[in-house]
Ligand SMILES: [Zn+2]
């Protein structure tokens with residue numbers, strides 16, 4: 544079977560990437576994908592490095608050019624990765640009304656002015672205090688934020704890794720918090736992604752871990768996407784074999800793609816089963 548679509552990729556329209564949009568598309572083709580989701584950063588938190596840097600018009604034009612160039616070979620989905628959409632509702636509404644985006648990744652990059660992506664998050668907090676703060680806010684984003692898929696819902700791993708040197712988190716003490724967020728997302732018909740960027744940052748397995756994927760399924764979740772969070776072409780589709788194996792082990796038989804915010808399930812085939820057993 545072809546490689547599943549990568550639904551979390553960045554280009555030079557993100558403040559932290561130099562990649563040409565068409566180079567990301569070309570990489571997806573070369574990995575054997577028939578579809579890619581471009582999800583550049585649109586962040587509204589003033590402290591965020593990408594705040595105020597997203598340029599919707601040239602981004603949209605570049606997506607249209609890529610669609611024309613790769614027509615018949617690769618479907619190019621226009622996505623956007625938005626931070627804290629529960630707090631910046633008017634900004635997000637204005638952004639999404641300008642163009643018919645295919646899907647929205649909802650991210651929690653900041654909680655109470657603390658960056659979830661680096662060790663400063665835990666300043667003055669124990670590990671469990673920080674995790675509680677993060678997962679409670681995740682539930683609020685899940686409940687009232689605008690998104691189709693919650694991106695890297697365990698991004699707090701990155702901060703914990705850098706502050707405490709932890710490669711994996713013991714999430715058992717936070718199961719009820721996490722289940723609440725997952726239940727809310729599932730009840731709203733929203734999804735989560737398996738993000739494979741952690742291994743590129745020296746942290747091993749894709750996230751969230753299998754246990755959390757199982758909780759999502761138990762809470763009624765049915766929408767899952769894979770995302771490399773690639774900021775350069777070489778990382779497109781990275782580690783998707785491991786991500787796909789985890790998705791199947793958790794009991795999901797489908798992945799989801801989006802067209803103008805409308806989800807479609809794509810069935811994982813027997814071929815995938817064989818591949819995960821390698
Ligand atoms: Zn992110």
Ligand SMILES: [Zn+2]
Pocket residue numbers: 551553624772
């Ligand atoms: Zn991202």
